[in-house]
Amino acid sequence: MSNELQPIEEIEKIYPNEWVLIVDCETDEATTSVIRGRVVAHGRKREIYEKVVNYTGKVSIRYTGKLPEDVGVMF
């Protein structure tokens, strides 16, 4: 994992279909979007949340993949 801030698009390419923990986030306040940040953990969702307590400031947790096209969603 890099110490440099990476654009969110690059993070999604490097860690496809995973939950990622991103810290030191730079954000667009107008759209509430994360523009870039530093990935400090990736893997399953539960593993990510176990590590979030170690970080303060602007933190993002997200899944980098997409829903499969053949899957329906009804919450």
Added chain:
Amino acid sequence: MRTETPFHTREPLIKKVEVKLEGEAARTLFLVLALDTGATNTFISWDAAYALGYDPAESKPKKRIITGSGVEYAPLIRVKSVKAFGIEIKDLEVVCHDLPEEASVDGLLGLNFLKNFDFCINYSKGMIEVK
């Protein structure tokens, strides 16, 4: 105030709502929630609530929620600030309820947030317009 948030019309809309949450902890959390006009409340996972400095297990108020698979009672917390589409709502009531990991989102942005402004999902423009 008026904002426009683009989305890809060929992808599920639920991936596109980035939400900023501030709670009791010394961190600001940016999560991806599903935009759900069929949900009365905004929901986040138990883990997200913990990350914001709340303890859902200790929460006395419970919300009766009706889901596609039954009726249950879920902890209710008041989150200091929830911001999406550039609009911030303070002291928002949020239900703690886990969605399956495969849902690829950490909760739902529901009507108790959305009712505070006018918004339009403009599919022909691929834009969520908020004012």
